[in-house]
Amino acid sequence: MRLIVCFLSLLAVLGPAECGNVLVWFSDGSHWINLKIVLETLIERGHSVTVLVPDASLFMKAKESDHFSYQPFNASMDEQEVRNFIEEFVYFSVYETDQLNLLQLLMKVYKFASIIQDMSISYCDGILKSPELMDKLRNGMFDIVLSDPMYPCSDIVAEELNVPLVYTFRLSIANVLERMCGQLPAPPSFVPGVMSKLTDKMSFTERIFNMLFYLSQDFLASLAWRKFDSYYTEYLGRPTSYCEMMGKADIWLIRIYWDFEFPRPFLPNFKYVGGLHCSPAKPLPKDMEEFVQSSGDDGIVVFTLGSLVDKMPKELSNKIATALAQIPQKVLWRYGGEKPDTLGENTRIYKWIPQNDLLGHSKTRAFITHGGTNGIYEAIYHGVPMVGIPLFGDQPDNLVHIKARGAAVRLDNIKTMEPQDLVNGLNTIINNSSYKENAMRLSRIHHDRPVKPLDEAVFWIEFVMRNKGAKHLRVEAHNLTWYQYHCLDVFAFLITILTVVLYVFFIMCKFFIMRCCFRSKNKKSKKE
């Protein structure tokens, strides 16, 4: 069957594809949602795709409808443990952070970081320390490993299978992974650290903050990676590090583009494929379409806080519902909690909404979002201005990007927010035409590129399979130490030489002056 699809794809409009065998590393949440679309296209183009999936996965579920093979593995934890952890983490991030003092906050962050590390290592063990699974993978004749570097150890398996590695990635805090392991340059003077909430236009104090942000994150990362460094060194039986292994990746598919990201230096093996999951809107379900049409000229507002936060305290949901009741638009709100008492007649609550189809609807006037990258990209794709209520992680920073481009109003804090703030935000982006114009400008930038992002991602995955890697795109910086990279040894040498030359010059001057003085003295004394 695979060969037939492969042969057909050779003839089809999709263009030629040499059918390969793709091993996909486990991932979860929005990482998996994004990756899945790439995998579906690879399948359509005749490739064979095998996905490693742990027992305890929330999003990666083997479905009959999927055309890729799932290869399960045991990760010594159950789904409920993972779910509990995520719920605790989200609750902490959204509701607790400003109730704790610095010490409590640091302790809690340390606790979460430790749990995440332990979970990661447990996943690694589940694959690397299962001889049966590793044998199966070795015999699987894979051509490539495709992974999100948030989930470690794929680089070890790529090395063990002797196949190239392609990453698909959104971000790490202050780009520590991309900078320190991928060698992505980021001058702190105009490249704001990811999650610093800065733009590329920084004042002097902001540049100081940005520099300290980079330095502190580099320091914390090098501490946090020690556990992985030991794990990698022990497993591979040679001194190595988490970062060194990650740096061996052939291509980094970065899930943003210049519609969202501030322009910055990058490398030939970093491909910016943001918005690859976006697609034209499909028709809405009948009752939803009727509700949307009933909005008349005022149009609709689409509201979601993402898949991880679909419940909230009653008081908060009432506050939001009160605000929404005050606007002339109809509102479609994705919400899994109890119906708020103050819900207006213009607002309907849905357990799930076809977000992309709603954002692409001609009646849509605004999008209230928590600022997740996937949602922001759907809004950019369809040119919809946003009101951002960031909750945690990269969301506040994401919204800074869209606000800086004049396509969003950003509210600071979901807990302290007043109904009037939300009403004002919505009225601003709906009634001040510059927001819609800026959103449309971003949409034009998004669509107007030489290759569609999904096609570009698939192209580079296939390129790596066809050419057994893409090492010609990998900078030599990977083979330099940090002091060589920054030319500190060269500067030290040049300064030493300069000092010696100046010193010799000084000694010679002194010698000649002394000699002159001595001679003139001698002459004087002779005359006397």
Next chain:
Amino acid sequence: MRLIVCFLSLLAVLGPAECGNVLVWFSDGSHWINLKIVLETLIERGHSVTVLVPDASLFMKAKESDHFSYQPFNASMDEQEVRNFIEEFVYFSVYETDQLNLLQLLMKVYKFASIIQDMSISYCDGILKSPELMDKLRNGMFDIVLSDPMYPCSDIVAEELNVPLVYTFRLSIANVLERMCGQLPAPPSFVPGVMSKLTDKMSFTERIFNMLFYLSQDFLASLAWRKFDSYYTEYLGRPTSYCEMMGKADIWLIRIYWDFEFPRPFLPNFKYVGGLHCSPAKPLPKDMEEFVQSSGDDGIVVFTLGSLVDKMPKELSNKIATALAQIPQKVLWRYGGEKPDTLGENTRIYKWIPQNDLLGHSKTRAFITHGGTNGIYEAIYHGVPMVGIPLFGDQPDNLVHIKARGAAVRLDNIKTMEPQDLVNGLNTIINNSSYKENAMRLSRIHHDRPVKPLDEAVFWIEFVMRNKGAKHLRVEAHNLTWYQYHCLDVFAFLITILTVVLYVFFIMCKFFIMRCCFRSKNKKSKKE
């Protein structure tokens, strides 16, 4: 007519094109050869193209067959003057450089640099100081200015016409223009300066040399640009600089790609479109094809030293002919000088050869080249290994790139070269299969990209016209001073703070120690 072509192109397979009006800055030599292909494609896609051409141009000749309009201007020098200068410059570069002492060399280089500057300013005057021409341009309703930044003042005209500017560029020495004016990052630890003849794998001494090369070129450039800075400031009536104005370009189309260039950091508005002039081979003229076929299994060698060097001293041409007579291949030699006495039966001399068609011929085994970028790209396109005899300019450095990739043997000096060196070089690349394999690998990299280079160049020119610029791709570094860019002000501030903190800490320690000692002394004395 233009509108009809435009409309047809909207429907044709070429894809949609919004028909624009392109003003092309004058250029010459290989710069013009490369640019012309882009212009022809723009015409095919329904755009209107007007080319500024000086009276004294060697390559830009208005031809009946061209579909673009030529707009002549007077540059207060005649064609013979330009021709004499180029001949003198080439003769100096190829034959004189190693016969002069350092002082003579520097004086000669200074003389040439001054003449080039004067010629450039004379060209600028020809356009900017002709009120009729400037009025004509202002009324020309242009959508874009397209230029090679080697030929200055296009940025001034773009500003005067209030239209975006796109550069098409090969290189400046040590990338001074791209780095200092375009903000292209180039860490000296792994990005060899253009024309330094270094690769990206540098030893400690090579890194020192590279650093000094960058520093010296930056210094020389800032001296050389002073004349332009004054000219720009005077013309625009405000303090500005050559570099500042150049930095306003929307897109830099760089005429290399990662098949040739060592991987390096770059910017979102730098698009690498190397090899855009290459195309599949067309059939050869009948008599040439017969000669090629007569080579049998041995195949042919294609030999040219470029359009600027088509004559050489008799002694040298005899040496080369002697070498060529010793190989079993048939040789097609583009040469405009007198027939060498030692010409073998296997060698034929042509005033002109269809270089691309010959390189794409199945019988072609090797290419003897001076190392010009256009020729190298045709060889990469067709996967032909090379023997390089670099003459001047970027040619020695270009050949270092291809040699580092194992697809070329590079001879050092055309004058001291012995016939056997050329024979050995040819035998090596023809008989050692690794050279052909590496050339084919480069060819695969060249062809295997998401968009063809010509299409990519045209895409970004059209993008800029459609969107009235591409400022979203231009880094904020353009608005920073050199010390802000390198964070020197931030470091100075942080070091000052650190020093103050340490000093206060030291003073406090001293104070407490003194107090402790004083107290214990007091106690002691009381006890006593």
